[in-house]
Structure formats: structure tokens, C-alpha cells
Amino acid sequence: MKPSIVEILQPRLAALDLDHRLKLAREVIPGRMVFTTSFGIEDQLVTHSIFTQGLEIDVVTIDTGRLFEETVELWERTEARYARHIRPVYPQPEPLADFVAEHGINAFYRSVEHRKACCEIRKVEPLGRLLAGASAWVTGLRADQSQAREGVRLAELDAARKLVKLNPLADYTREIIVEKIEEFSVPVNALHAKGFLSIGCAPCTRALEPGESERAGRWWWEEDQKKECGLHVGPDGRLTRGSAPEGER
Ligand code: SF4
Numbered sequence: 001m002k003p004s005i006v007e008i009l010q011p012r013l014a015a016l017d018l019d020h021r022l023k024l025a026r027e028v029i030p031g032r033m034v035f036t037t038s039f040g041i042e043d044q045l046v047t048h049s050i051f052t053q054g055l056e057i058d059v060v061t062i063d064t065g066r067l068f069e070e071t072v073e074l075w076e077r078t079e080a081r082y083a084r085h086i087r088p089v090y091p092q093p094e095p096l097a098d099f100v101a102e103h104g105i106n107a108f109y110r111s112v113e114h115r116k117a118c119c120e121i122r123k124v125e126p127l128g129r130l131l132a133g134a135s136a137w138v139t140g141l142r143a144d145q146s147q148a149r150e151g152v153r154l155a156e157l158d159a160a161r162k163l164v165k166l167n168p169l170a171d172y173t174r175e176i177i178v179e180k181i182e183e184f185s186v187p188v189n190a191l192h193a194k195g196f197l198s199i200g201c202a203p204c205t206r207a208l209e210p211g212e213s214e215r216a217g218r219w220w221w222e223e224d225q226k227k228e229c230g231l232h233v234g235p236d237g238r239l240t241r242g243s244a245p246e247g248e249r
Pocket of ligand 1: 064066108115116118119120122123200201203204
């Protein structure tokens with residue numbers, strides 16, 4: 001049986017640094033490649049690598065309508081730094097308006113179901129539209145970010161979306177990323193200096209308390225095992241949650 005592109009890429013990517021991983025993937029995978037940034041520190045390093053190498057990878061972001069002002073400000077600084085614009089994708093206005101009209105503007109605090117419904121409308125559906133027809137999706141996921149991400153590999157098959165998912169920072173630690181960010185003077189979110197490590201929508205993200213895990217500030221009012229928004233799907237088509245596959249960025 002012919003090895004799949006993922007089987008070919010995985011060992012080759014493992015021996016390379018971020019720049020060469022992205023370059024190799026672009027050479028090997030035909031078709032449209034999409035990188036989705038939420039302007040976190042990992043995503044900023046990937047954006048830096050794509051833009052400085054001039055790789056033919058679309059850099060896009062999901063504007064949920066509930067982003068922090070600091071994130072929007074970083075978006076603008078990033079565009080200025082690299083002299084490139086980042087394409088946004090927005091939620092469909094009618095389903096979003098219907099949801100807010102029926103459940104309220106901050107319904108996500110009421111139950112996991114309301115929160116997942118909001119994530120579905122504001123994130124998952126727009127992601128599906130922007131990945132439609134793409135052959136590869138590049139993310140800034142790291143395996144050591146949380147238990148739910150332990151299984152993240154450099155190259156995976158996203159069976160549900162029928163594309164290759166590339167996580168070129170899968171084996172990087174936050175310390176290495178911070179080092180690279182400083183070395184290349186990559187712009188970062190002002191919220192990181194205020195105790196926010198993982199940054200998502202403003203009403204669903206808080207600063208970390210000392211000793212808390214990296215993603216403890218996301219949907220902090222929920223139990224850990226329910227903290228997923230549905231963007232990441234495992235090889236079996238189920239949502240990636242490490243040891244308990246089910247339902248996140
Ligand atoms: S993170 Fe919060 S505001 Fe953003 S889409 Fe999910 S529930 Fe809605």
C-alpha cells in the first residue's frame with residue numbers, strides 16, 4: 001500500500017525546524033494551504049515564518065465578534081510589521097442574530113450547551129467555510145499545552161474535513177517559542193504580559209492565577225473535560241480531546 005502524505009511527512013518534519021517544516025509541507029502538498037491564526041504567541045511565530053519566507057499559505061483569522069481590543073490591535077500591528085493583510089472570516093449574520101435574540105448576548109455562561117452553540121456559530125461554521133476545498137490546514141497547536149492536546153502530531157489526517165492538518169509547533173515548548181519570538185522581534189498580544197497565556201474571545205478568557213495550567217483561563221467556569229470548542233477533529237473524525245476524545249481552540 002502506498003504510504004499516505006501524512007506518513008511521508010511526519011518523520012521528515014520531525015528532523016526540521018519551523019521554517020523548514022512549513023517550506024517542506026508547501027513543496028509536498030499540492031493545492032490550497034490555510035493557516036488559521038488567533039494571534040496567540042504560537043500563531044504569531046507561524047505567521048512570522050510564513051510571511052518572511054513568502055510561502056504560498058493563506059493566513060486567515062476567525063473574527064468571532066467577541067475578540068479582545070488588544071487582539072484587534074495586534075492584528076493591525078502584525079499587518080504593519082509584515083506589510084501583508086490577514087483575511088478574516090465572520091460568522092453568518094442571520095444564525096448569529098437568531099441565537100443572540102433567543103438566548104441573550106452572553107448565553108455561553110448559562111450552560112455547556114449554550115457555550116458550544118455559540119462556538120459553533122462564531123467559530124466552527126466559519127472555519128468550515130474557510131477550509132472548504134483546502135488540501136491542508138496549518139495550526140499553532142502544541143502537544144504540551146494541555147492534556148487535551150497531548151496527542152497532537154506534526155502531521156495528521158483530519159478525516160472529517162478531508163485534509164492534512166499540520167501542527168508545525170507540536171513538539172515545541174512555550175519557552176522555545178518565547179525565545180524565538182524575542183530573537184525575531186515578533187509582535188505579541190499585550191495581554192500575555194498581564195497573565196493571559198491562551199487568548200480566545202474576551203468574555204471567555206481570563207488571566208491565569210499562579211500555578212494554573214496554560215489553558216485554565218479559557219471557559220474557566222466549566223469543568224476541564226468540557227473545555228473544547230470543536231475546531232479540532234481527530235483522525236477518527238471525532239473532536240480532539242486527548243485521552244477523552246470528544247469535543248476545542
Ligand atoms: S469562546 Fe465564548 S464568545 Fe467565543 S465563540 Fe466560544 S462561547 Fe462564543
